[in-house]
Amino acid sequence: MTPSSAPFALDPQLAADACTVGDLTLSRVLLMKHARYPWLILVPRRAGVREILDLADAEQACLFGEITQASRVVQTLFRPDKLNIGAIGNMVAQLHVHVVGRFKTDEAWPRPVWGAGSPTPYGAAELEERLAMLSRAFGRI
Template sequence: MTDAFSLDPRLSADTHAVGDLALCSVLLMDDARFPWLILVPRRAGVSELTDLSAVDAATLTGEIRIAVSVVQALVRPDKVNVATLGNVVPQLHLHVVARFRSDPAWPGPVWGHGERRPYPLHARAQILERAAQLFADA
């Protein structure tokens, strides 16, 4: 593609960078209620999984597996939800959400449940550092 990749402004406003994998930028959703990573393939103009090349789709599958493993090691959830929606932000991005039977939205979806609660600065720094280390070790 000839267009340069840029992160959707809504994703940029709601997240903090963890780092980059071969294909995806990894972001932390700034909502302390739900430990939540977002993978964004660094490809311009991509809104659906089917917009990716076969090679990129295979790479993405591997990166999803890594992100799920990182979330499991990071917070030991009861379940990890992986989803693509794109109704609000059309740029292709995948949610990797740690879920706990005790979380405020269980067993329903996290979307639209209450108000987002940003991480306190020290907690955000800790989770970003730990997540980055887990990705580096993966």
């Protein structure tokens, strides 16, 4: 699919499932509303983009740099046993990349987090604290 000339809009499902941390050069950084996992989602702010190959070469390089940056933030703040990174897109077609910190003690280990129990929501204060911590870690994005 060719990227659209329409303005960027976040898919409604992503907007419902996550909170905005801020914007990097290319991507909007989201925090998944699932308190059991340190779970970020990067969404390139390009309308009509469904696959990484839909991005220009320079944008692909930028996205991979931002995935690395998000991975370092999760690794530094949460010290997971493993990072899971994926751009599946079967449920939400808009290109988005998950960066999930995994622990050998989490309920889904070693299976994928998708479909493993119901999401545990953040409390209001916990969510505010987590978003502020992530924003600081990304350099006040």
